[in-house]
């Protein structure tokens with residue numbers, strides 16, 4: 457049977473990073489089936505396109521996975537597949553939380569023939585077998601023989617064949633530039649950010665987050681060896697293609713068990729498996745100097761920290777009181793001292809937020825080593841304790857906000873400001889943190905570091921800006937480059953200077969040629 461796994465586009469970014477679930481399910485598919493992956497972020501597709509693809513390629517099963525914000529598009533694509541005669545199974549966080557919606561059970565239209573609840577590592581082979589026999593069940597739940605929920609152990613994690621997978625759609629280097637960049641330094645013909653998981657689960661239970669409910673509070677890890685082997689495979693692939701690879705450890709809290717994280721990092725270092733990587737780690741765990749030393753030595757470059765707020769009352773309200781704003785600066789400095797930088801994430805519209813929260817947050821950010829701040833609005837995702845609390849209080853203004861997803865729009869009324877004021881705060885945060893002046897200042901703040909750091913922060917800031925300010929077409933990029941022309945020119949000039957002085961220090965080409973000639 458031919459199977460299509462499809463992930464809808466998020467409408468914001470292009471092929472920044474593929475989704476792990478697609479590769480994982482592909483690797484867990486019983487032999488004898490062909491699995492095709494389409495990531496809408498990399499290969500935009502509409503309803504007519506997917507229906508045509510299913511018909512022309514004789515697809516026997518379509519698997520669609522989506523987060524809440526992409527679910528409306530996911531349903532539209534599922535409807536198109538079903539009207540073209542293909543059976544659809546849906547999985548991922550949203551349909552796990554709202555299976556009746558996907559199956560059209562109470563009200564509304566049916567979008568999926570079947571829904572895979574929760575982690576599908578063990579149910580996927582059964583789904584494929586049932587689909588092949590034309591006997592799909594409506595619900596597939598990860599349960600044991602006694603009907604008790606069973607979270608898959610990650611000890612027997614499949615080896616994803618990264619060396620042979622077709623990853624063309626996930627190369628962020630534009631096609632026209634690849635042949636030239638292939639010859640640059642260690643090769644930049646391709647650059648891919650690949651998701652890798654080392655464990656699942658988070659016990660912290662923050663009120664707005666779906667992770668504790670979905671993956672559970674008991675944490676499961678892969679073996680160090682399986683993670684190290686995966687990194688070695690990725691590294692080898694990049695080298696064989698004269699390209700670059702970076703890894704995003706998608707664990708919700710990569711250092712949730714510091715002893716285990718340190719042992720993994722030591723094994724990565726011992727095996728020479730370092731690649732540049734990003735991970736998500738909560739600020740409280742970054743107090744540990746030894747951990748931060750190992751992060752740097754093992755290739756860690758960017759750490760995503762869910763700071764959420766600089767106000768301890770807000771943090772206590774959402775059960776994230778373990779974040780201590782008073783230590784944010786020290787944590788970030790500890791990272792920066794080792795050339796590791798932070799993506800700091802904030803949510804506005806929290807219950808204790810008042811007008812001016814963005815500027816107050818920016819004032820703090822300006823005192824920290826330059827990084828990548830991101831700003832969003834607190835969002836009641838289905839099945840979270842936050843959703844239940846706001847519903848109970850009658851504060852949900854758009855209780856089914858996912859039906860018509862609007863980026864950066866509140867779905868409930870904040871307590872101490874209006875919805876419009878909350879929206880204005882987010883806009884202010886992005887506009888100030890990503891203005892040409894702020895970008896120039898961030899680049900200048902690395903003037904004591906090698907040029908590579910300035911290039912890194914410049915490129916990262918220009919890309920991250922696009923999370924809020926639409927930056928999808930070439931014209932949008934021309935505008936951004938124009939606005940930041942001065943900073944870009946300075947970096948290019950410096951690059952030439954470095955290259956030229958390095959060139960002059962080498963034996964001259966004519967002298968070498970002369971030596972060879974005699």
Ligand code: B12
Pocket residue numbers: 466468469473474475476477480518519520521522523524525545546547548549550572574575576577580651653664665666667706707708832837838
């Ligand atoms: C990596 C990641 C991202 C990446 C992007 C996704 C990518 N390319 O990988 C980035 C950093 C960009 C991101 C951003 C956001 N993310 Co995010 N992200 C994650 C994270 C940490 C890992 C995802 C992952 O790969 N998990 C591991 C895989 C194996 O698990 P999985 O995807 O759930 O898949 C399993 C099952 O769900 C199932 N399954 C999944 N799909 C399908 C499909 C089929 C057909 C079947 C059968 C089974 C199946 O099988 C898989 C194996 O068991 C998750 C949290 C988490 N731990 O999952 C949050 C998470 C998915 N993100 C979340 C959110 C809210 C966001 C943001 C909206 C945050 C924000 N406010 O900006 C943005 C939106 C981004 C955008 N513009 O699209 C929420 C989603 C909740 C929800 N109900 O939608 C999560 C769950 C985290 C949370 N805090 O609650 N995210």
Ligand code: SF4
Pocket residue numbers: 658659660661662665666667668708709738762
């Ligand atoms: S620490 Fe992160 S992953 Fe864990 S519950 Fe809180 S927000 Fe979710």
